[in-house]
Every structure is written in C-alpha cells, then in structure tokens.
Amino acid sequence: MRYLTQCAVRELLRRKTGTLITVFGYAVAVVVFVVFSNILVHSNKTTGEILKHTGTHFMAIIPGCGRKNCGVTLRNFNEGLEINGIQTLLISEKMVAHMKKLPEIKDAAIFLAFRMYDSLSQSFFTIGGFDPGNDYVVSTTCCAAGDVIAGRFLTSIDTNAVLLHENYARMKRYGVHDSVKISGIPCIVVGIINPGIRPAQADVYVNLPYARKLIKKRLHGSSLAAKGNALLVETASSLLHEKAFTYLKKEGFTLSTYKCYKPAAKVIGLNEKSAWLLIILIIAGVILFAVKSQLSSVLERIRELAVLRAIGWSGRHIVQLIVTESVIQAICGCIVGAVLSACVLAGVSGTMIGGNALFPETMPVFTFILISVIIVICGGVIAGVIPAVYAIQRKPSVVFHTL
Amino acid sequence: MSELVINCANVKKSFTVKGKRRVILNGVSFAVGKGEVITVCGKSGVGKSTLLSLIAGLDTPDDGSVVLFNTDISTMPESSLARMRKKNIGILFQNHNLIRAWSAVENVEAALAHRGLSSVEMRRRSSAVLHTLGLENLEHHLPNEMSAGEQQRIAFARALVHNPRLILADEPVADIDPQTGAILLELLLKRAKEHETAVILATHGEPPAGFDDRVLCLENGTIRDIQR
Numbered sequence: 001m002r003y004l005t006q007c008a009v010r011e012l013l014r015r016k017t018g019t020l021i022t023v024f025g026y027a028v029a030v031v032v033f034v035v036f037s038n039i040l041v042h043s044n045k046t047t048g049e050i051l052k053h054t055g056t057h058f059m060a061i062i063p064g065c066g067r068k069n070c071g072v073t074l075r076n077f078n079e080g081l082e083i084n085g086i087q088t089l090l091i092s093e094k095m096v097a098h099m100k101k102l103p104e105i106k107d108a109a110i111f112l113a114f115r116m117y118d119s120l121s122q123s124f125f126t127i128g129g130f131d132p133g134n135d136y137v138v139s140t141t142c143c144a145a146g147d148v149i150a151g152r153f154l155t156s157i158d159t160n161a162v163l164l165h166e167n168y169a170r171m172k173r174y175g176v177h178d179s180v181k182i183s184g185i186p187c188i189v190v191g192i193i194n195p196g197i198r199p200a201q202a203d204v205y206v207n208l209p210y211a212r213k214l215i216k217k218r219l220h221g222s223s224l225a226a227k228g229n230a231l232l233v234e235t236a237s238s239l240l241h242e243k244a245f246t247y248l249k250k251e252g253f254t255l256s257t258y259k260c261y262k263p264a265a266k267v268i269g270l271n272e273k274s275a276w277l278l279i280i281l282i283i284a285g286v287i288l289f290a291v292k293s294q295l296s297s298v299l300e301r302i303r304e305l306a307v308l309r310a311i312g313w314s315g316r317h318i319v320q321l322i323v324t325e326s327v328i329q330a331i332c333g334c335i336v337g338a339v340l341s342a343c344v345l346a347g348v349s350g351t352m353i354g355g356n357a358l359f360p361e362t363m364p365v366f367t368f369i370l371i372s373v374i375i376v377i378c379g380g381v382i383a384g385v386i387p388a389v390y391a392i393q394r395k396p397s398v399v400f401h402t403l
Numbered sequence: 404m405s406e407l408v409i410n411c412a413n414v415k416k417s418f419t420v421k422g423k424r425r426v427i428l429n430g431v432s433f434a435v436g437k438g439e440v441i442t443v444c445g446k447s448g449v450g451k452s453t454l455l456s457l458i459a460g461l462d463t464p465d466d467g468s469v470v471l472f473n474t475d476i477s478t479m480p481e482s483s484l485a486r487m488r489k490k491n492i493g494i495l496f497q498n499h500n501l502i503r504a505w506s507a508v509e510n511v512e513a514a515l516a517h518r519g520l521s522s523v524e525m526r527r528r529s530s531a532v533l534h535t536l537g538l539e540n541l542e543h544h545l546p547n548e549m550s551a552g553e554q555q556r557i558a559f560a561r562a563l564v565h566n567p568r569l570i571l572a573d574e575p576v577a578d579i580d581p582q583t584g585a586i587l588l589e590l591l592l593k594r595a596k597e598h599e600t601a602v603i604l605a606t607h608g609e610p611p612a613g614f615d616d617r618v619l620c621l622e623n624g625t626i627r628d629i630q631r
Binding site: 002007011013098140301304308309310311312313315317371397398401 | 417452453455457459461481483485486488489490492493494496500502503504505509513514516517520522561562565
C-alpha cells in the first residue's frame with residue numbers, strides 16, 4: 001500500500017493543475033456542508049427557542065343568537081353588541097380569570113364592542129371598551145400607546161375621555177381636544193389612534209368602565225358589569241397556539257387570528273429543505289466532477305496502465321492505484337475544507353434574533369466536519385472506482401493494438 | 404531441445420474489425436526451449452505482436468493452447484496470468500512505454516512491485532541493473548529528459564530486473580538508431596546466454612547474423628521455421 005501511495009502521489013504531482021482543482025472542489029464541498037449545516041441546525045434551534053417564547057394573539061367571540069336573546073335588551077334594534085358585523089353573546093370576566101389559569105394562555109382580557117347610532121350624523125359607529133392598563137394582550141390585539149398619532153393614550157382612570165380611530169376622526173373631521181357626544185354624554189377626544197390590523201377594532205375607544213356606562217344607556221335594564229363580548233388572548237407560546245384554539249372552540253368561541261406564526265414557520269421549513277437540497281446538489285456535483293477528472297486522467301494514461309498490467313500488475317493493483325489517487329485528493333480536500341470551515345465559522349460574528357449566539361458550541365462543528373469528511377472520502381472512493389473499473393475492463397492487448 | 408519454455412499448439416486468433424472477422428493466426432504451432440533466442444519475422448500487420456500477446460497471457464487464443472513453463476495459460480484467470488508475468492516474463496515494447504511521471508529507476512522498480520520486497524531492496528536492485536547497463540547517471544531522470552535510445556534501454560532494464568525466464572521483445576529497436584539497436588540486441592543475446600533466458604524477438608527487419616538460434620516466419624496466419 002505504501003508503494004501504491006507513492007505511485008499515486010507521483011501521478012498527482014504530474015498533473016498538478018487537475019489535482020488542485022479537484023482538491024479545491026472537495027474543499028468547497030466540505031465548507032458548504034459544514035457551514036450551512038451549522039447555520040441550519042442553529043437556525044432551527046433558535047427558531048424553536050423563539051417560537052417557544054413568543055406567543056401569538058387572537059380575539060375570540062361567541063356569536064349571538066338573535067337580537068332578543070343575546071343576553072341584553074336593546075332600546076334601538078339597529079344597535080347591538082357586535083364584532084365585525086357579527087352579533088355576540090356576553091362573556092364574563094370569570095371566564096377571563098379561568099382562561100388565564102390555563103397553561104396554554106399567557107394573558108387574557110375582556111373587550112366590549114357595541115354598534116351605536118349617532119342621531120346627529122345619522123350614522124352608525126362602533127365603540128370599543130378595553131383596559132388601557134393592560135399593556136400585554138391588549139397592546140397586541142387592540143391598541144397600544146405606540147399607535148397614538150396625535151394626543152395621548154387612554155388611562156384606566158380616564159372618564160369622559162375617548163380615543164378616535166384615525167379613519168373615523170378624518171371622516172368626522174374630529175381632532176384632539178374636540179368634544180363628541182356619545183349616548184348624550186359629552187366626551188373629550190384625548191387622542192387619535194391607528195392600531196393597524198389588530199383584531200379588536202373600533203371607531204371610538206374608551207376605557208372599559210366608561211364603555212359599560214355609555215353602552216348601558218342604550219340598553220333596557222341589562223347589566224354589563226364585569227362583562228364584555230370579546231376575549232382578547234395571548235398564548236403562552238406559538239407551539240401552544242393550536243391547543244388554545246381547540247379549547248376555546250370547544251367552549252363555543254369563534255376565533256379571529258392572522259396566524260402569522262404558521263406561514264413564518266412554514267417558510268423557514270421550506271427554506272431549510274431548499275438549503276439541504278442545495279448542499280446535496282453541490283456535493284453530488286463535486287463528486288461527479290471528481291469522477292470526470294479521474295476518468296480523464298485514466299483515459300489519458302490508459303496505455304501506461306496497460307503496460308503496468310503487462311509487466312505483472314494485476315487488475316486489483318491498478319484499481320488500488322487509481323482509487324488511492326482519488327482518495328488522496330479527497331483527503332487533501334477534506335483537510336483544506338475543514339480548516340476553511342473552522343475559519344469561516346470562527347470569523348462569523350453577531351447573533352441571530354432571539355439573543356442566541358450564532359455558533360456557541362464547538363461540538364456540532366466537529367460533528368459536521370466528521371460527517372463531511374466521511375461523505376467526501378466516500379465520494380473520493382466512488383470517483384476512483386468508476387474509472388478504475390473502466391481501466392481494467394480493457395485488455396492490455398486491445399489497448400496496445402488500438403493506440 | 405532443452406527444457407521447454409513455450410509450447411504453442413495450433414493457436415488461432417482472429418479479430419472483428421468493422422463487423423468483419425479477420426483471421427490473424429490460423430493454427431500456429433512451435434516450441435521454444437530454455438535459453439533459446441528466436442526471431443519471429445514477418446511483414447507489418449501479419450500478427451507478430453498478437454502472437455507475443457498470446458504468449459505473454461495479455462490475450463487469449465480463440466483456439467489451441469499456449470503452454471508456458473508447463474502450464475496451459477489459455478484458460479488461466481487474469482490474476483494468475485499477472486502473477487505469471489510478474490515472475491517469469493520480461494516484455495520489451497517497440498515504443499518503450501515508460502511511465503511519464505516516474506523517473507528511470509522508478510520505472511524499473513515497477514517490475515519488482517507487489518513481490519513483498521521492501522522499498523529499499525527494490526531501489527537497490529533497480530539501481531544495480533541500471534548500473535550494469537551503464538545508465539546510473541539517468542536514474543532520477545524522467546522519460547522526457549532522455550533520448551529515445553536511453554528510454555529503450557531503461558525499458559530493457561525494466562524487462563530484466565526481475566530475472567525473467569522469458570523475454571518477449573516486440574520490435575524493440577525499430578524506433579531507435581542502429582548503433583543503440585545493436586547494443587540492445589547484444590545485451591539481449593548476452594542475457595540469454597548467461598542466464599539461460601529464452602528470448603523471442605519480433606521484427607520486420609533482419610536481426611544481425613548470429614543473434615538468434617532460430618527464425619520463425621509468420622505468413623498468412625501460419626508459422627514456418629527458416630533455417631539460417
């Protein structure tokens with residue numbers, strides 16, 4: 001074997017350029033595999049961590065059963081407890097307290113929405129009552145101080161204060177400090193707000209106690225104490241989102257969510273598959289190139305190989321020689337690739353979102369290097385065996401006769 | 404005749420070229436004894452190289468038998484043939500066929516490979532043969548750094564280094580100058596006589612007088628003995 005290795009090295013040194021190109025190809029394969037595998041694994045891990053600690057939010061309602069039997073008695077049958085045009089039943093805060101105890105739920109809050117008629121302008125608008133003191137689930141599902149574009153946000157102790165949705169304010173030409181009458185009660189516009197695409201929307205926002213006070217004036221004797229008609233929910237993590245859905249649906253709720261976590265995770269999954277496919281294609285391409293390169297070398301010296309057989313080398317020795325040449329190139333490529341990979345990984349700095357270091361552990365790096373070495377050396381063997389088998393299938397006499 | 408080295412009996416060989424079958428050897432029979440020097444002559448394309456290939460076990464006859472050192476090699480497997488060549492046969496090609504990437508001594512060493520010899524012993528024997536042939540100053544030269552005559556002499560060293568019992572020389576002096584050719588033939592003859600090595604020389608020309616013991620002429624697929 002030592003002698004064959006010496007012969008193989010001589011041949012590789014004779015065709016330096018071809019050898020260097022093949023070695024470079026193997027090195028690229030190792031670098032691509034190690035670096036991208038590390039990125040994918042750590043990306044996967046970080047994504048999992050992020051999803052684990054990132055909740056998703058939605059709004060849940062119980063659709064109503066008709067104007068007369070939805071738990072309230074209306075003065076004006078054109079008004080009502082409605083969310084997005086759907087009549088809803090009332091939900092008590094006891095339900096909210098119960099929801100908060102569930103492991104799938106991180107936070108929950110009541111929202112009270114009512115479709116109200118404005119006799120002055122002879123038009124309808126929605127009034128939405130929420131708890132401005134809850135800056136968790138309310139901020140993600142309804143509105144937050146950061147959505148204020150003029151004036152200020154509401155506080156829990158505000159009375160006679162309203163926030164107007166930007167669209168409604170423009171339509172009605174209201175501004176901050178303007179006075180609006182709701183249920184006959186004059187209210188001051190303290191702020192204009194644009195909450196974006198959150199599920200709990202209204203034209204006029206007030207704090208919850210004040211909303212109950214304003215809406216009660218539109219009802220006959222119905223009590224709204226400790227009640228609302230929508231549940232704002234923040235799940236404990238994206239991984240528990242579906243579980244929370246299932247529970248609420250069993251309780252008769254319908255849900256309003258934009259499922260943003262799912263497409264993102266799906267995209268990540270799709271991208272990961274594409275990346276692995278690309279890695280496999282690159283490695284396959286490198287091995288194919290090595291096969292081609294070694295085959296070209298064998299064809300170029302087919303006569304020399306026939307001479308070696310003529311002077312007593314067996315077909316097995318010829319195969320060993322050619323495979324040794326190929327494996328030496330693969331090993332050299334692995335060494336260069338491993339060093340380059342380690343340099344690339346050590347040189348990449350910064351952190352991924354979620355605060356996790358990009359490459360905090362060295363063990364997976366060595367594991368990937370080892371895996372890539374095994375793959376590349378197997379590739380080297382394949383790249384040697386195919387041309388070697390071709391070489392020994394041709395009889396020396398035929399080679400001498402042909403050339 | 405002394406102990407037989409080669410005994411060919413009714414050897415036939417044909418090739419198919421462009422769908423047409425061409426008979427090269429059509430019942431060739433002859434024997435070669437130990438230490439005999441045989442010249443096989445004939446025009447180009449008559450089958451001299453084919454005959455030597457069959458004797459060397461590089462090809463198999465369509466019919467007949469080739470008995471080498473009392474062993475019928477016609478049906479031997481390739482690995483056994485390789486071992487047989489490695490041990491007993493030295494081959495000289497018309498075109499020296501040295502390995503381009505290897506130096507002169509490395510080319511000679513190739514004939515000693517896979518015998519269980521250490522690299523030191525292989526180098527020693529190869530250098531010794533080159534020294535005997537006056538080629539010690541070319542030991543570390545690559546083939547492209549030598550003349551055609553020098554390359555053929557290196558090839559000769561390779562054919563001799565393992566002390567073969569049979570040397571097959573296929574037009575070894577066709578591509579070199581007459582003086583070098585004469586030296587080479589002289590070395591072949593000397594080898595045959597001193598070590599009782601059988602030599603079969605294929606040529607389309609005339610070897611020098613006194614070179615060979617017998618001349619076999621290949622013509623129309625058959626062989627006949629020509630007495631000098």
